[in-house]
Amino acid sequence: KVNGIEFAVADLSLAESGRHQMRLAEQEMPGLMATRREFAEAQPLKGARVAGSLHMTVQTAVLIETLVALGADVRWVSCNVFSTQDEAAAAVVVGPDGTPEEPTGTPVFAWKGETLEDYWWCTDQLFQFADGLGPNMVVDDGGDATMLVHKGVEFEAAGAVPAPTDDDDADEYKIVLATLARSLAEDAGRFTRIAAAIKGVTEETTNGVKRLYKLAADGTLLFPAINVNDSVTKSKFDNKYGIRHSLVDGLNRGTDVMIAGKLAVICGYGDVGKGAAESLRGQGARVVVTEIDPICALQASMEGLDVVALEDVVAKGDIFITTTGNLDIIMAADMARMKHNAIVGNVGHFDNEIDMAGLAKVPGIKKVEIKPQVHEWRFPDGHSVIVLSEGRLMNLGNATGHPSFVMSNSFTNQTMAQIELFTKQGEYDRQVYVLPKHLDEKVARLHLDALGVKLTKLTPKQAEYIGVEVEGPFKTDQYRY
Numbered sequence: 218k219v220n221g222i223e224f225a226v227a228d229l230s231l232a233e234s235g236r237h238q239m240r241l242a243e244q245e246m247p248g249l250m251a252t253r254r255e256f257a258e259a260q261p262l263k264g265a266r267v268a269g270s271l272h273m274t275v276q277t278a279v280l281i282e283t284l285v286a287l288g289a290d291v292r293w294v295s296c297n298v299f300s301t302q303d304e305a306a307a308a309v310v311v312g313p314d315g316t317p318e319e320p321t322g323t324p325v326f327a328w329k330g331e332t333l334e335d336y337w338w339c340t341d342q343l344f345q346f347a348d349g350l351g352p353n354m355v356v357d358d359g360g361d362a363t364m365l366v367h368k369g370v371e372f373e374a375a376g377a378v379p380a381p382t383d384d385d386d387a388d389e390y391k392i393v394l395a396t397l398a399r400s401l402a403e404d405a406g407r408f409t410r411i412a413a414a415i416k417g418v419t420e421e422t423t424n425g426v427k428r429l430y431k432l433a434a435d436g437t438l439l440f441p442a443i444n445v446n447d448s449v450t451k452s453k454f455d456n457k458y459g460i461r462h463s464l465v466d467g468l469n470r471g472t473d474v475m476i477a478g479k480l481a482v483i484c485g486y487g488d489v490g491k492g493a494a495e496s497l498r499g500q501g502a503r504v505v506v507t508e509i510d511p512i513c514a515l516q517a518s519m520e521g522l523d524v525v526a527l528e529d530v531v532a533k534g535d536i537f538i539t540t541t542g543n544l545d546i547i548m549a550a551d552m553a554r555m556k557h558n559a560i561v562g563n564v565g566h567f568d569n570e571i572d573m574a575g576l577a578k579v580p581g582i583k584k585v586e587i588k589p590q591v592h593e594w595r596f597p598d599g600h601s602v603i604v605l606s607e608g609r610l611m612n613l614g615n616a617t618g619h620p621s622f623v624m625s626n627s628f629t630n631q632t633m634a635q636i637e638l639f640t641k642q643g644e645y646d647r648q649v650y651v652l653p654k655h656l657d658e659k660v661a662r663l664h665l666d667a668l669g670v671k672l673t674k675l676t677p678k679q680a681e682y683i684g685v686e687v688e689g690p691f692k693t694d695q696y697r698y
């Protein structure tokens with residue numbers, strides 16, 4: 218704690234560099250900055266205590282300062298052990314007017330290269346606002362903060378934390394259990410009180426949204442949720458065009474291997490998979506896709522991509538990227554069959570797409586660190602595979618994630634969703650909602666001028682003919698874009 222601000226970041230002296238990068242990012246985030254201006258006076262988030270668990274990047278720094286500008290009291294952590302940009306974390310703590318010696322910004326608990334113990338310690342810090350208070354709003358990415366609250370409440374009701382099992386895949390869960398056991402020992406009603414105070418969560422990504430819908434279906438969701446991911450201006454932009462930019466960035470910074478001419482295998486052809494395929498095709502790779510869903514498989518085929526089974530290309534591929542949000546996609550036995558120095562990376566939210574635990578257990582295997590977040594795994598037969606970011610999101614671990622402009626779309630949705638849930642308490646049930654279409658269209662509209670886009674305006678006659686209002690919304694909720 219310095220100057221009354223709690224934090225745990227790598228190095229506050231990086232703040233100046235972070236601030237310069239934020240300045241450039243602000244210019245590239247027209248929607249988010251317009252939202253900041255629109256609501257600065259009204260202060261709709263006054264009284265909100267926002268706990269944010271979302272990659273602590275430069276773009277997120279601009280989001281944090283937007284929430285603060287709208288009146289919120291904020292604490293922040295990253296939702297991934299490798300995704301923090303240390304200079305952004307430092308800049309947020311120091312604040313626009315502070316110095317590293319006298320920070321005046323926002324509490325952040327995040328650094329690049331956390332251990333899993335660090336990660337869950339940081340996540341626990343989210344819930345410790347000043348004066349013994351917890352948050353009353355959550356911004357989540359992947360659902361870890363929401364999960365901690367729900368498990369905390371569950372175990373407090375049971376009066377005990379279950380004993381960890383011996384299942385190796387549950388290593389991280391054991392740390393969650395230990396975190397909650399400590400909390401329970403100190404204060405057996407802590408998470409129950411925290412959950413009761415939370416007015417809502419706004420969730421950023423596909424995997425987190427899946428967790429929320431499951432809680433809602435089970436009837437165990439403890440507060441209302443807005444699914445930000447499924448705003449059209451989020452998933453059809455960030456997941457696709459964001460990854461189109463940051464996947465190739467991560468590959469280049471991690472390996473600098475020539476992508477042109479290589480055989481690239483993309484597992485999953487959803488929104489992220491579509492962006493990944495374009496990213497590598499744009500570099501001249503020969504791209505093939507694996508899918509389980511006939512619709513997405515047909516889409517890939519119509520784009521001229523071969524849709525294959527992994528086992529048929531595993532020995533031929535040069536670059537393997539998982540984008541499924543599912544588990545057990547590339548197993549140790551697959552990597553055992555790969556070409557020498559094949560590159561394996563994941564951009565799905567969790568690290569269980571690639572069987573890292575199985576890889577570490579291959580008899581005689583050796584792990585060589587080429588540089589942080591780039592490892593050569595040498596099999597006893599002499600061939601190696603290069604694994605990026607230890608199987609975690611490589612576009613954030615090996616690069617800096619999506620660029621500002623696309624994140625402006627995502628974070629304008631986030632900000633609107635926070636305002637919506639915080640200012641309309643009582644209007645939302647313990648269910649999962651998406652933002653209304655007119656707000657989705659507004660997010661897009663806020664980004665048009667910067668790109669020199671000139672919209673055609675409907676005439677009243679045309680609007681009536683297609684059954685919409687002149688000012689929109691222009692599509693039904695069923696429209697798929």
Ligand code: NAI
Nearest residue numbers: 422423424485487488489508509510541542543564565566
């Ligand atoms: P999505 O649901 O649109 O796409 C996933 C696709 O994987 C689906 O088409 C599904 O049929 C397919 N799939 C599932 N199991 C499979 C299997 N065993 N083999 C082959 N294909 C399989 O989801 P979306 O939005 O594309 O997100 C994917 C993941 O990426 C999620 O975990 C999401 O949270 C994450 N994400 C990561 C970002 C990043 O910056 N790295 C940005 C946005 C999302």
